[in-house]
Amino acid sequence: MIEEHRIGEFTLITLLDGIFLCGTEMIRAAASxxxxxxxxxxxxxxxxxxxxxxxxxxxxxxDELWLIDAGCGRELGPRFGKAPEALRAAGYTFDQVQGIILSHLHEDHVGGLINEDGLALYPNATLFLSEEEWAFWTDATSPEQYPRMAEAGLFRLATSVLEAYAGRVTALPANSEVIPGVSLVPLHGHTPGHSGVQIRDADQQVLIWGDVIHSTLLQLRYPDWSIGFDVDPQQAVRTRERLLAQLATEDTLVAGPHVTGIGRIRSCCSGGYRLDLSRYQ
Ligand SMILES: [Zn+2]
Incomplete structure (x- = not known):
């Protein structure tokens, strides 16, 4: 089944890439x-x-077709990497994709940009990301500063992806409009330039909040629970707490790379939040 949502003239289609198991080794505070x-x-x-x-x-x-993030590709094994198939199943071809907005450059968001030969899977697409994100992954000193990420191959992958799209990568200031109605939103912490993507048309808006949340079950109830992959866990917590508090007062719909469904954030359960899917199903 293909999940589609209308935002004014835009159609947003969720491309499921795979299911991961979020355990207490990822979110340590959940071992409680x-x-x-x-x-x-x-x-x-x-x-x-x-x-x-x-x-x-x-x-x-x-006739414009964009992607927001691109799934894992081959990075996490054969149970993942289904987003390109989902795009085809929705009736589109890879060469129709003209731009791809990246929330950040972790493997589950950019691995799907290249094929098994390391070539660009989307031959006509330009990549868009924040200037801070681009600076972090292309800074020659980052792998020394973050040896665990280097050992996991994350800098190698980011470099391969940026090389595969050489000449077609646009780094923008946080808060920039990418195309009319679609803007980057700075949500730094998970990575230094981590960004959401806001889609707005007429009186409707959706925020795709990147990796502000990895588990709606755990982190909406306890927004101060960090995941081990945060580059700056404290900043990531501050970003999550600030954003959830703001969204709880708004009509903005939220979707995410690690969220099932699309809905509104509402306060609940003394200091926590819930995702209200009820009015949008
Ligand atoms: Zn992720």
């Missing part, structure tokens, strides 16, 4: 009584893990 309660409330074992999606998105307006 509070964590056990949440896992059990979802019908899971008390120690987790919680199955969570990896999504990319296609954005269509008239």
């Amino acid at each position: 009584e509070e964590g056990a309660e949440l896992f059990k409330s979802a019908g899971l074992p008390a120690s987790g893990p919680s199955p969570e999606p990896i999504n990319a998105f296609a954005l269509k307006r008239n």
Whole structure:
């Protein structure tokens, strides 16, 4: 089934890339009584893990076709990398994609930009990302400063992707409009230039919030629970807390690479939040 949402003249299509298991080795604070309660409330074992999606998105307006993030490709094994198939199943070809907006350059968002030969999968697409994100991944000193990320091959992958799209990479100031109605939103912390993407038309808007949340089950209830992949966990917590508090007062719809469905953020359960899907199904 293809999940589509209309935002004025835009159509947003969720491209499921795979399902990952978010456990207490990723979100350490969930190895606790509070964590056990949440896992059990979802019908899971008390120690987790919680199955969570990896999504990319296609954005269509008239004959324009864009992607927002691109899934894992071959990076995380054969259970992942389904976003390109999902794009084809939705009726599109890779050469129709004219631009790809990247929330950040972790492997589950950019691995799907290249094929097994390291070549660009989307031959006509320009990549768009924030200047801060571009600076972090292209700074020759970053791998020394972040040896764990270097060992995991993340800088190697980011370099391969940027090389495959050489001459077709545009780094923009945070907050920039990419095309009319579609803007980057600075949500730094998970990575130094991590950004959301806001889509606005007429009186409707959707925020694709990147990796502000990796598990709606765990981190909406406890926004101060970080995931091990945050480059700056404290900044990531501040960004999440600020954004959730703001969204709880707004009509903005949210979607995410690690969120199932699209809905509104509402306050709940003394200091936590929930994703209200009810008015948009
Ligand atoms: Zn991610």
